[in-house]
Amino acid sequence: xxxxxxxxxxxxxxxxxxxxxxxxxxxxxxxxxxxxxxxxxxxxxxxxxxxxxxxxxxxxxxxxxxxxxxxxxxxxxxxxxxxxxxxxxxxxxxxxxxxxxxxxxxxxxxxxxxxxxxxxxxxxxxxxxxxxxxxxxxxxxxxxxxxxxxxxxxxxxxxxxxxxxxxxxxxxxxxxxxxxxxxxxxxxxxxxxxxxxxxxxxxxxxxxxxxxxxxxxxxxxxxxxxxxxxxxxxxxxxxxxxxxxxxxxxxxxxxxxxxxxxxxxxxxxxxxxxxxxxxxxxxxxxxxxxxxxxxxxxxxxxxxxxxxxxxxxxxxxxxxxxxxxxxxxxxxxxxxxxxxxxxxxxxxxxxxxxxxxxxxxxxxxxxxxxx
Numbered sequence: 001x002x003x004x005x006x007x008x009x010x011x012x013x014x015x016x017x018x019x020x021x022x023x024x025x026x027x028x029x030x031x032x033x034x035x036x037x038x039x040x041x042x043x044x045x046x047x048x049x050x051x052x053x054x055x056x057x058x059x060x061x062x063x064x065x066x067x068x069x070x071x072x073x074x075x076x077x078x079x080x081x082x083x084x085x086x087x088x089x090x091x092x093x094x095x096x097x098x099x100x101x102x103x104x105x106x107x108x109x110x111x112x113x114x115x116x117x118x119x120x121x122x123x124x125x126x127x128x129x130x131x132x133x134x135x136x137x138x139x140x141x142x143x144x145x146x147x148x149x150x151x152x153x154x155x156x157x158x159x160x161x162x163x164x165x166x167x168x169x170x171x172x173x174x175x176x177x178x179x180x181x182x183x184x185x186x187x188x189x190x191x192x193x194x195x196x197x198x199x200x201x202x203x204x205x206x207x208x209x210x211x212x213x214x215x216x217x218x219x220x221x222x223x224x225x226x227x228x229x230x231x232x233x234x235x236x237x238x239x240x241x242x243x244x245x246x247x248x249x250x251x252x253x254x255x256x257x258x259x260x261x262x263x264x265x266x267x268x269x270x271x272x273x274x275x276x277x278x279x280x281x282x283x284x285x286x287x288x289x290x291x292x293x294x295x296x297x298x299x300x301x302x303x304x305x306x307x308x309x310x311x312x313x314x315x316x317x318x319x320x321x322x323x324x325x326x327x328x329x330x331x332x333x334x335x336x337x338x339x340x341x342x343x344x345x346x347x348x349x350x351x352x353x354x355x356x357x358x359x360x361x362x363x364x365x366x367x368x369x370x371x
Contacts, residue, residue, distance in 0.1 A: 090187040104217030112283040129185035220253035246282035
């Protein structure tokens with residue numbers, strides 16, 4: 001890949017120019033675009049070659065980064081091999097980002113917090129990528145994908161890349177391809193990758209398994225009725241942050257902080273050698289935002305010195321491997337012609353109580369050639 005006289009990566013000649021307002025606002029066929037939506041009859045944009053994808057990502061071109069992520073997220077058979085080759089060639093340029101997961105109940109202010117934190121990071125000369133996982137309807141599979149609207153300041157800055165992705169019903173709201181998306185962002189040179197999860201009370205184990213630091217946002221004075229659904233996820237958190245500590249909530253936030261600090265003493269830390277901290281902040285005023293990032297930086301520094309950081313990333317890669325094996329086995333099993341043919345009848349028999357579920361499973365495995 002070519003560089004300029006200063007040794008910096010040059011934008012490929014074919015790469016689209018970024019608009020003056022930074023991140024484009026149009027979305028075409030699920031691809032972030034720096035160009036206006038073409039009118040009917042306009043020629044389709046040409047398909048990018050593997051070299052185009054790799055060079056564009058390494059050059060930090062956000063339009064190509066977005067198209068590469070779309071390629072990676074695609075389930076079309078003709079895209080799978082191409083996407084994997086792109087990822088293979090990008091892999092040596094990955095791993096340099098700080099990966100932070102942010103979760104919390106709906107209404108806790110995750111998007112507002114991420115925008116404020118992201119702006120602070122940009123001021124500190126860091127490039128930021130935000131992977132915002134939107135909830136998908138279990139009925140229609142549709143999602144709102146409105147995070148770029150909610151993070152308007154970040155969306156206008158060309159040092160930031162925001163990628164809203166539907167959760168597609170996956171556990172914890174983490175899109176199936178989020179790990180690959182993260183690798184693309186790292187190869188594009190983003191220093192920090194923030195992953196915003198749905199946070200609706202489901203297990204957030206999946207996001208814990210793909211980030212370095214896991215942050216749980218809480219609401220001051222919300223009570224057990226709302227925050228009780230997050231008790232389990234507290235065991236996964238490296239820090240708890242009580243947001244909205246403003247407008248008269250400061251005293252309650254301070255009281256909650258003391259209570260959570262006491263509760264954490266009875267929980268096993270999510271990260272070996274690290275005691276989770278509890279902080280307060282206001283995303284509206286910015287109070288406490290810098291301090292929580294100092295906690296993240298100290299966490300990264302301490303875990304790297306102890307070797308925990310690299311060990312966790314290695315474990316995460318193996319977990320990713322096993323997860324993909326399970327996914328491919330499931331996909332191939334249910335794609336088997338004989339299984340697809342016999343499955344409806346077996347399901348009816350099980351639902352009517354005519355056949356035990358265990359026996360049905362063994363029969364399906366036999367049909368699929370797995371027993």
